[in-house]
Amino acid sequence: MITRFITEVNTKFNPFSMRSRATRLFLTSLPPNARQNGVQINTTLLPRTSTAPPTLQVKFKDGKELDLDGEKLGIKGIIEEVDRHSRALQKQADLTDG
Numbered sequence: 001m002i003t004r005f006i007t008e009v010n011t012k013f014n015p016f017s018m019r020s021r022a023t024r025l026f027l028t029s030l031p032p033n034a035r036q037n038g039v040q041i042n043t044t045l046l047p048r049t050s051t052a053p054p055t056l057q058v059k060f061k062d063g064k065e066l067d068l069d070g071e072k073l074g075i076k077g078i079i080e081e082v083d084r085h086s087r088a089l090q091k092q093a094d095l096t097d098g
Helices: 018-029 070-097
Strands: 006-013 040-045 055-060 065-068
Touching: 006 018, 018 055, 018 070, 055 070, 065 070
Parallel strands: 006 040
Antiparallel strands: 006 055, 055 065
């Protein structure tokens, strides 16, 4: 997954709920040094009894925000959406550099 263009990740989920699985897996797929590289990661843990749906917001350097639904997309769909926009930003960066 290309994380170079991600500036902020906001999550809110119940860590004990199966509905939150894709959101939890997305957080684990971020590199360990993501915070040091300028990615702001905000995580809000809901109580065990909460029935609120998990939320995942990803912001990119170009200002685009993705609100992703982990229940519908699953982890593969979330990574696919993030990579799709990251690849577009990578192409733009390559064209301006080269």
